Amino acid sequence: MxxxxxxxxxxxxxxxxxxxxxxxxxxxxxxxxxxxxxxxxYGVRQYQVSDINEQFIxxxxxxxxxxxxxxxxxxxxxxxxxxxxxxxxxxxxxxxxxxxxxxxxxxxxxxxxxxxxxxxxxxxxxxxxxxxxxxxxxxxxxxxxxxxxxxxxxxxxxxxxxxxxxxxxxxxxxxxxxxxxGHFNFTHFKNLTVDCFPIFISTFLQIYMANAPKYSIDIVLTSKEQAEFNYIFMPVFVISLLSTFIYQPLVHKLAIIWNQKDLKKFWLLILRQTVIIAILTLLCMIMGYLLGIPVLSLLYSVDLSAYKSELVILLLGGGLMAAVNFFTMVITVTRYQKNLVWGYLLISLLFLLGGKKAAISYGIMGISSFYTLASACLTFVVIIYICIIVKLSKIKSS
Known part of the structure; x- marks a missing residue:
């Protein structure tokens, strides 16, 4: 918290x-x-925690x-x-x-x-x-x-x-x-660096996506608009950070379940966490619509009444990004993280090319809508990838 x-x-x-x-x-x-x-x-924390056999010291x-x-x-x-x-x-x-x-x-x-x-x-x-x-x-x-x-x-x-x-x-x-x-082994150090590189790229691009609207605004809009956007973006940022603390304790447990090949229990745990994230996102959107702008305006002594729609749209995007954070952790546990990076690269490239234009053409509403759309695309890509991983695991185990 x-x-x-x-x-x-x-x-x-x-x-x-x-x-x-x-x-x-x-x-x-x-x-x-x-x-x-x-x-x-460098994406090592989740890898380290799920290293239950201590492959690396x-x-x-x-x-x-x-x-x-x-x-x-x-x-x-x-x-x-x-x-x-x-x-x-x-x-x-x-x-x-x-x-x-x-x-x-x-x-x-x-x-x-x-x-x-x-x-x-x-x-x-x-x-x-x-x-x-x-x-x-x-x-x-x-x-x-x-x-x-x-x-x-x-x-x-x-x-x-x-x-x-x-x-x-x-x-x-x-x-x-x-x-x-034990003694330091350079080969192990190199292997760890290589193994965690896809996780690093994915989490780096994930955080880039979460903050991309700020970078676009920093380039094309004023300091006043940057400050105002960040006041309404603050609840979104909080949702994203809080989500890591909701699922972080599950990493070790998921790793054990995955190694035991208990796919039914694995899916149930994923489904439960997804439902929790969805419910929290919906509650945040309702509270954001009813109380968000008055509370934020009071907190920061700034009139933000013009940004009510933008806040609700951003909260939806924040919930989607929280789901992406969780799904990325799941993929890390399965050790199929190598191909994940391509989805992140594709969506990040989309934001890099279109985010600035959206901010110039439509201001804060444009960048808010573009952020949520990109988050939805990334969520879809990651869910599809998890389904492929589990399907491959079933084939291998049979």
Missing amino acids: LNSFQLVIILLVISRIDNIKDAGNFVIAYAIANLLIMIGR FREYLSSRIFTTILMMTVAIIYVGIHYYNGSYDSEKSIVILLVCGLKAVDAFEDVFHGLLQQHDHLEIAGKILTIRLFTYIIECMLIYYFIHDLIITIVICLLTTIALSIILNGSVIRTVSYKK
């Missing part, structure tokens, strides 16, 4: 003090950082995470450097983006320790660590910005605190976990 709502809560303070520049910079920084964190995580997972986290920050520096050189970003916006990417790099690196805990049935310890660290960060960020009104100094202090807490909290528990040890 804290992870999902951190941006919402922090923006409550920022939007009241500087609801155009700082709010716009902070939101786009989070959008970019949430995309680049996929490089840091923790030292190899850790080495992989060190490499991908460094790669994440390198890409962030190159990305910001290009935009700064082209004049798209000023120095303040560039620094904010790099600092928020630093915060997410801590999340990415810490995730490998939490994967180890979950792999050995101690997910609750990871939850406690995240709760303490995120609660501290959110409160600290709001208080510092409220008193000094300087976004850069605020994030620098929060980053230092986050790093310190992550080291202390994770370091204190990892030593107590009993796991398979």
Whole structure:
């Protein structure tokens, strides 16, 4: 909950003090950082948790995470450097983006320790660590910005605190976990990198899709429109993040069921989670239609009454994207992830080519409708792929 709502809560303070520049910079920084964190995580968490036979030892997972986290920050520096050189970003916006990417790099690196805990049935310890660290960060960020009104100094202090807490909290528990040890094997490291590459590309494009409207608006519309869009997009973003915490505890259980070849139980678990996501999406759309705009306008001190239809359309798209998140996890468990990337590439290319045009031609309504349409197409592609996987599994087992 804290992870999902951190941006919402922090923006409550920022939007009241500087609801155009700082709010716009902070939101786009989070959008970019949430995309680049996929490089840091590299899709390894679900693979690690479902590695019930410990094909790879923790030292190899850790080495992989060190490499991908460094790669994440390198890409962030190159990305910001290009935009700064082209004049798209000023120095303040560039620094904010790099600092928020630093915060997410801590999340990415810490995730490998939490994967180890979950792999050995101690997910609750990871939850406690995240709760303490995120609660501290959110409160600290709001208080510092409220008193000094300087976004850069605020994030620098929060980053230092986050790093310190992550080291202390994770370091204190990892030593107590009993796991398979051994010497680092470069061949295993290479195999892990190759195996997880399709998952990385899929999750990267998935997050790109989830944030693509923000990137299109950042290019063609104003900072004011960027801020307003992100206020109505906030519930969608929250749905997407919350969905990961709904199904994350199921990864280990699904892996065991799949390895036992209990396809009936496997399908029932998938169906149950799909129904839960569908019900939550419908409830969110109803609440969004009835109360969404008045509540968001009150929270952010901005008149958003013109965006009621856009909010409902975006909430539908958010629910579809939450389903895609879940189905991607299912495919990872089956180890058939290699061909998944083509569906993501196709839909992402569609958004890359049409998203900017939709924003230019029809503004926020255009980009909202285009986002939901693309999410629906991606959901259809992933469901078809799961059906093919299960069919192939039946043929092989017979």
